Amino acid sequence: MNGYDLIVVGAGIVGACCADEAAAAGLRVAIVEPATVGGGATACAMGHLVAMDDDPAELALARLSLQAWEAFSELPEAEFSRCGTLWVAASADEAAGIAARVARINASGGEAHALDAQQLREVEPALAPDLCAGMLAPREAVVYPPRMAQHLVRRACARGAALHRRAVQRLGRGGAVLDDGSVLRGPVLVATGCALPRLLPQLPLRPRKGHLVITDRYPGQLRHQVLELGYADSAHGSDGSSVAFNVQPRPTGQVLVGSSREFDVDDAAVSPPMLARMLQRAFRFMPALRELQAIRAWTGFRPATPDGRPYLGAVPGHADLWVAAGHEGLGVTTAPGSARLLLDLILGRTPAIDPAPYAPSRVLP
Amino acid sequence: MVERCDVAVIGAGPAGLAAARTAAGHGARVLLLDAQPRCGGQVWRHDVAHRAPHAARSAIRAVGGKVDWRPHHQVVAADGRRLLAETPEGAVAIEAAHVVLATGARELLLPFPGWTLPGVTGAGGLQALAKQGWPLAGKRVLVAGSGPLLLAAAATLRRHGAEVLGIHEQASAARVAAFAAQLWRWPARALQAARLRAALTGVPYRCGSFVRRAFGTTQLEGVELHDAHGTRQIACDHLAVGYGLVPNIELAALLGCALDHDTVHPRVQADELLRTSVPGVLAAGEAVGVAGLAAARIEGALAGHVAGGNEAAARALRPARVRARRFAALLARQFALDPRLRALADAGTIVCRCEDVPLAALDGCVDARSARLVARCGMGACQGRICGAALAELGRFPRGGLRRPPLFPARLATLAAFLQPTIPEIEP
Amino acid sequence: MTAHASVRLQVDGQPVEVPEGASVAAAVARVAPTRFRDSVHGAPRAPLCGMGVCFECRVRIDGRVQLRACMVPVREGMQVDTHG
Structure with missing residues (x-):
């Protein structure tokens, strides 16, 4: 029985942060990633941790995230450098x-x-x-994103998460079907970055x-x-x-x-x-x-995304289907805050910041 | 600045010189580019102390005044078929109706404990340094590795005053004897081998012998040799060690030319008229597969005929080309590497010299990209040319990331030069 | 051997005389043959390939850093510094 409390699809920096946060919260986590962990946009990114102030919502998410990044300032894998x-x-x-x-x-x-x-x-x-x-x-800094993603996935796995080296073929009722035909059961969080439309074509990206x-x-x-x-x-x-x-x-x-x-x-x-x-x-x-x-x-x-903000939250019309994707150029900065907000929503905790600006429902009729 | 010409020949070794001369003979306007300050390539590299061989002098003389020779031009990027070269004076863009890739080969250098010590060089590497004026008088040099290049290197080193302690060929005596027995089919080769042996009188030539380790604290002090009789240490000032040649295919890959991947080290795919998969781009010499000087000269001429528009003359050279290429097959067969050479590096041996990455750091890396992302392997200035070829030879993974500029480290100003609008030439 | 003009330059502040047409690598070899540059972990490095591929021979030439000593011919009055 492949039953999980959360199936994180995609192990870029966003998926890795979500898996790490979920595993730390005691959830039974599956991570599904067929390619190199942190090998997509995460590997191509600059790794600049920066607060952009032109959108108040994005600024709130960045602020929450930058606080979380401080926990990694001494971690060798992060290659954290406070250059400002x-x-x-x-x-x-x-x-x-x-x-x-x-x-x-x-x-x-x-x-x-x-x-x-x-x-x-x-x-x-x-x-x-x-x-x-x-x-x-x-106080702002730079990190090395792919190694950071790998570190977070390793840490999640050390807390019991299971890494599946497979692609998700489709989302099914109550879980995900992998490309070898096997089925993982449980709530699904899609964090596949640019590949989002393959699984969630209703969210423009x-x-x-x-x-x-x-x-x-x-x-x-x-x-x-x-x-x-x-x-x-x-x-x-x-x-x-x-x-x-x-x-x-x-x-x-x-x-x-x-x-x-x-x-x-x-x-x-x-x-x-x-x-x-x-x-x-x-x-x-x-x-x-x-x-x-x-x-x-x-x-x-x-x-x-069309408005430049990520999709963070429940996918409307589907039970137990969540999304964390569409971070444009700020995915590394805002991954920890995104993970925190997602887990707040999934676990029914009081959200650390207002989730409304990121709700996927904003782009759906 | 945009330069236009009929034929751009990249690389001024034997193949490039022949291509340039031949194409110019058909009336083509030829640009001959090389990153080096002098033409001749590696095998005919200019020697500051000794006269070049007759063939080299006549090949170099033959292009004099007939082609536009551009030293210090390193091709670093391409936009479609437009090439961008870096020169000490700035960037030059080149547009040519035909491009002949005569990019040659580099040495295969394999990691072993101690190979990063100053004093350890390639065999062709020390030969090249000696020709550039590196002082070797009275230095004790041990030559090791594989292939006929070792003899040529040893002869050069001796001519420059080195005390060559020995030549250690990893191939077995039986293989080397089988090679020698076939040499009569290529009389020029046989003659050259005889000359080299004469020049190396008194220098021991040991087969089935390889260097397991180099030792020293801040520089090379000696090496550990292994052969059928066991292991022994020998003191030396220089170790010149090379395991054959690797085709330089980076520019071809950037231009989109298909590569042959049936060997560990890819070669540029070319048809019988040396046309690559990209229209207008030809390849000649070692870039299409290591075959040595004779094949390079014939192929250069062949490609020069095609680029110059005389296909009949090109076709006439095909039989000679086939014959010269057979030598490559013989080389590959008789100098195949002993599998033990692929196991010399231990966990702590530096593999990526640019970034100081030990072999153990690559555990779990499935390809060149993951090795870069996880361990920084291949991320340095050599762009994976040394470690990438070595790791492919070691059976880890093929070299990756070949299609990205710059082809060599280049000034940012050079890469920024691509934007400058093309200024239309005024017709006279 | 043929007679050649020589070129005078400075390597790490020391005067060096090498034949015309020699590379900067050959000039450095007369002063600091075993330490052209320091590796990223501080180990001494010197030329490996001799033909512009390995980048082990990088030095500072007339103020410009990270240049391959084996690819640059010597010029009268050149200032070369090792250790990058």
Whole structure:
């Protein structure tokens, strides 16, 4: 009898966090993942733990999550590095908005400071000399997502979870049918990221391609994760392709350079023109990047919902069917909070944050 | 900057030189690119202290003034058929009606305890370093590994003043004798072998002998040799060890060319006229399978004829090509690796030298991607060229991630150059 | 042997003279043959492949880091530093 209290489908960072949270709560958990744990969008991600303040709901979820991430700050597998996030204004408009953003982040329980031109130069000397305003969130950090997902799955398994190296063929009444014909019985939580439409086609989701490049090791070259303040416009704008300056210092001394966003591209191949566009944007903010040696470039697909918020909660019209997917580019940051909220809902606990903005029912008639 | 030409030849070794010369002979405008500062490739690498062999000098002379020779051009990316090369002066984009991949081969280097010690190099590796001016006078060098390359390397090292302690061929004496007995079929090869033996008079050549371990604290002090008589230690300053060659197929893979995967190390798939699966892209020499100098020269000429539009001349070279290629089969058969060589690395032996990943860290990794994600294996500057080929040879998993730029570490500025709009050329 | 002009450069601050056409690797070999760079765990490393593939010979050349010593010909007055 393959009976479980929760069957988590998908072991990316979101599924792994959910499985870990459920196992910690004493549930009998199954994890279903045919491929490498943390090998999908999780493996392609930057691993930046960041609170974006442009959507209050997303900010609440990020805040809950960032608190949870602190528990892993000493874990070797997490490769946790508290480099902080430095947001840089590219225009007077963006500079003018800094005070309000600082206020929103501090009001949410985070920490942020406005920086003038001289302070910018002091905290990040490689920035272009004409940049004149920014915002520093000093407590934010970066992690290495695939190893983190693997750690969480291992920890869940140590608490009794069963890892099934199979794909779910279909969701059936009261469980999931695997591709070898076997049946797992129990409530199902679908956390399959971009593959969500295969199991839950009623929830609209589009893959959004992104590019990243990583350099050789240049210790000291970059101190903070640095983004342009207009990043949210690229991240949350819904159409066309866009690039935004987003660089990260890895604990190895390597520099990770992003970012790009494209809808309606199936091909996972690196697109040299998109790569070039992304890099030229980065050079605008940090000219010294030009001389660094790139070692590797890759792409990934972010699972994007129409409103940019993940689906977290019960799937309407189905008993015992839950979803945690559609985190776009914030899946690593918000995975622990997503798991907490899901388990609150599944176990009937008082939700840590208001679940309404994430309810899958919002996109259904 | 966008350069346009009829034929772009990538790699200026024997195959590339022949391709460039032949295509230019048909009136094609040819660009010959190589990442190295001098042409000649590996086998004809420029030697700062000694004159190149006659064949090399005449092949290099033959392209002089007839092709546009571009040293220091490392092809790092491609967008469709447009190539992007990094040079010390910046990025150059190249558009060619035909591309000839003459990317050659690199040495197969297998991990064993101590192989990361300074003083341990490839056999062809130390040969290349010696030709670049690495001081070897009076140094005690042990040459080991497999294949005829060991003799050539040892001869070069000796010419540069090294004391070659011995050549340790892993293949058995019977296999080596069988190889030698067949050599008469390739007279140029036989002659070369005789010359090398003469140059190596007094240097012991041991078959069925391999290096199990290198030792030393901060640099190589000696090696542990194993043969039928047992194990012994021998002190040396350099160990030059190589287990044959691996085709350089990375550019072909990036261009989308189909690869033959029937051998451990993939080769570029090419038809009898050396056309790859991508229209307009040809491949010649070691990239289509290691076969040595003679095959490379014939195939270069063949590909040059095709690229230059003279298919009849290309077809005429097919019989010579087939004959030269038979040598590859003989090599592969008689110098097949002793399975014990695949078990030399122990749990603590570094496999990925760029990221210092020991073999034990790969337990449970099912493919190259999981090895990268879990253990950082293959994530360094060599992009898995050394550890990827070694792990494939060790039977762990095939090399992965081949179709992603940059092909070699490249300046971010170079990769950003692809965006620059193509400036239309003004017709004279 | 044929006579060659030589090139003077500095490796780790020490003057070195090598034949024209030699690689930076050959120049480094005269000063620090057993430590071109430190591995990520701090072990000394020196050239392995000699032909631009293994990246073990990376050094700093005229201020630019992570360059392959075996791929760069020496130039008069060049400043080379080992250990990346």
